[in-house]
Amino acid sequence: MEDIIIRGLLADSTVKIMAISGEALVEKARETHGLSRVCTAALGRTLMMTSMMGAQLKNADERVTAMLKGGGEAGNIVCTADWTGRVKGYVENPRLELPPAPNGKLDVALAVGWFGDLTVIRDMGLKEPYVGTCPIQSGEIAEDFARYFTVSEQQPSLVYLGVRVNAENGAVRAAGGLLAQPLPGCPDEVIDALTEKAKEIETLTATLESGVSLKDALLQLFEGMDFKITANQHPEFQCDCSRERLERVLISLGEAELSDMIAEEHGAELTCHFCNKQYQFTEEDLRRLLAEAKGKDNA
Secondary structure (H helix, E strand, O other), X not given: OOOEEEEEEEOOOOEEEEEEEOHHHXXXXXXXXOOOHHHHHHHHHHHHHHHXXXXXXXXXXXXXXXXXXXXXXXXXXXXXEOOOOOEEEEEOOOOOOOOOOOOXXXXXXXXXXXXXXXXXXXXXXXXXXXXXXXXXXXXXXXHHHHHHHHHHOOOOOEEEEEEEEOOOOOOEEEEEEEEEEEOOOOOHHHHHHHHHOHHHHOOHHHHHHOOOOHHHHHXXXXXXXOOEEEEEEOOOEOOOOOHHHHHHHHHHOOHHHHHHHHHHOXXXXXXXXXXXXXXXXXXXXXXHHHHHHHHHHHO
């Protein structure tokens, strides 16, 4: 079943809804990074949330980045998405495995930690990006994003994120997420009704695993609440790194750094954190980039 983001309105257009079915994109991330089971769940949840935030962007040159720095053994998690919902991301210690949590589920909270911050960077193509930061609440990720939206963006939100993996080989069995945000003027009784749905919403990933489509799952979940679908997109895990982009990174290091790399290393090998692709730069390549860097400095 193809991954999809569905956008809609609820309760006479007083609540906006975004939901994602992301099994394929989370599985591709698992394969790309060789993720453990707990890191598949942690990175997968963050990828899906970032993809949904990306789908809210208006223009092709805009980007949103989410960074979780919770102090857990998995290390930092970084994800970036564009307006199509295309997303990339990595976790610093992808092969970390932990015993199950007391409830028998993957211990994402312990892997991520709760001693740091969740930071969201919205690059809208302006001089300076918008940066919002909020202390991590639990390390469970969905709760942390819900708190971020409420505290940093003054937008009370209900957030659900879930990834189910095969206990034996770690393959992704299902992945889903939902973001519900009341609009200004939303009646209290609608907010109360939505809050009462929280337990049902937590079954979304299990419903997707059973073979129900995201559209049908949402129609069942919000039956009787005037749910209307307004748009859909097809997200994917895809890195947009390129040799040209890394050349610009090398030039930005400046003359002194490039000169040291030429004298000491006689070349460079750069690896993209998001997809693990390696790029080789010969001494001749670095000399050409050094000339460009000198030209920029003298301009």
